[in-house]
Amino acid sequence: MNTSHSVDVLVVGGGATGAAAAYDLARRGMRPLLVEQLDLSTGTSGRYHGLLHSGGRYAVRDLETAAECIVENQVLRRIAPFAIEDTGGLFIATPDDPADFPERWLAGCRTAGIPTESITAAQARTQEPALTPRITAAYRVPDGSCDSFDLIHAFVEATRALGGDALIYHRVRDLIREGDAVVGAHLEDTRTGERRTVSAACVLNAAGPWAGVVAGLAGLDVGIKFDRGAMIAMNTRWVNTIVNRLRPADDGDILVPVGTVCVLGTTSVHTDHPDDYRIEAWEVSKILSEADVVVPGIRHGRALRAWAGVRPLYEPPEAGHDDAEGREVKRTFSVIDHAQRDGVRGLVTVVGGKLTTCRLMAEQAVDVVAAQLGNEARCTTAGDPLPGPHAPRYHQLGGRLHKLEHGELPGELICECEMVTRAQLEAAIDAYGDQPVALDDLRRDLRLGMGPCQAGFCSYRAAGILQQKKGHTGPDTVEAFGAFVDERFRGVRPLLWGHQLRQMYLDELIYRRTLGLDQLAEQPTEEPAHA
């Protein structure tokens, strides 16, 4: 069946940029429809390092990005504190790092407006006892960690409250061109195959690393380079502050405490594909050995999970950096007005940047859309906190435990690692209404299965509750359960030694042997219980 409807602006991509853009459009009185081919934040925004940048990382080589980061760091703290943990950040130099770098870095921070506080090695080690004693310089900066799932959901909920809408599991298959204008798109439901047509006065392409593919659907060429980075989550918070190496940006020089884990990363590897999520063995050893320089012993700790994300790197031809690759390419962003660049109205592309700068990227892209549509409203997204039932304060690591202990989270625990209760799980399932929901969607909603056992103990409980609520046990349910377990295992595979190998073997015994997951998938379909 092909249904059709009409909106003011079709936003392609349910990552941080698309979600922030949909919210901005709705606040300026335009009617946006956000479409995401999978679930919200399944692209780069769900595969990132988790750092709300102070900008310190870019203070020497990329001042523009550094200045954008510190401004947007303050804005996100104001409008979405619930998605941010105010961990603070440290930049640490060791005798292995270039001796002249701290001075150059301090000068860059001053120019970009990044506040720094010089502290002694002893103060740094009092704050973070796991740090190396070999510290030659240490500075505090206002880094934080940011839960992209919470941030993106809040942008989308606020968009809906303002009359916009979002469709997940819908892919833009084609952009519809009439002469020199893009006037809409053909969408496909990626779960049912159902098609629909949307006409739109403008399409905002916020498809991250796939932005070139989406522009290609209108016959346009956006030359994007791809750069892959791997990250590793350790099973505890080795540090409670973000720790950066005070040296020119390189592999494995950041440790980010996020939720119950500590994320180490990242690498920078050229790739030709936007969805190349490979992790090579050298990346794992490099990340662990570099982190070990600042936190001795960490490489012998228990590594929980590894994943990779792909950075879309774009420099406009006028920048004249055609040969730049990887870390040489600036991390700022570009808004491409295809009416100006290619003579094609109705399409605007926004690409590059950081999750920290997603709101600013959205603002500048929506400015171009608004100009094309004759909308003169100003951007107001930097001012008010995001509406919704969010706490008006920073996220606290102990928040869920506090609620459990004070009876504010009733019901039995389903995921012990991340403290997810049955009541939370049922409420999250109910929020999907008649729409299908997979365990992996619930993982992103609640952090289900993201702790040390990597869903070893909660998957079968959650699958049972999902089956009770949705009332069917067809092969699609079993297949989705299998896919969830496989996806969790995939992230563990590059890290199989020590305790994690034991955990993986235990999980295999639970799922493949005791529950017979592989055989279940081969059994004939059961009729839906309430058919």
Ligand SMILES: Cc1cc2nc3c(=O)[nH]c(=O)nc-3n(C[C@H](O)[C@H](O)[C@H](O)COP(=O)(O)OP(=O)(O)OC[C@H]3O[C@@H](n4cnc5c(N)ncnc54)[C@H](O)[C@@H]3O)c2cc1C
């Ligand atoms: C390894 C790594 C580490 C990083 N660490 C940090 C960090 O610590 N801090 C920070 O601030 N930034 C970090 N970044 C950068 C940050 O992750 C990105 O800037 C940000 O997530 C980009 O968001 P986005 O919305 O532009 O793209 P994405 O999140 O990739 O969203 C694009 C979306 O478009 C969807 N899509 C694509 N094609 C279609 C289609 N045809 N139809 C419908 N939907 C489609 C995709 O499924 C995807 O969800 C990191 C990036 C990488 C790769």
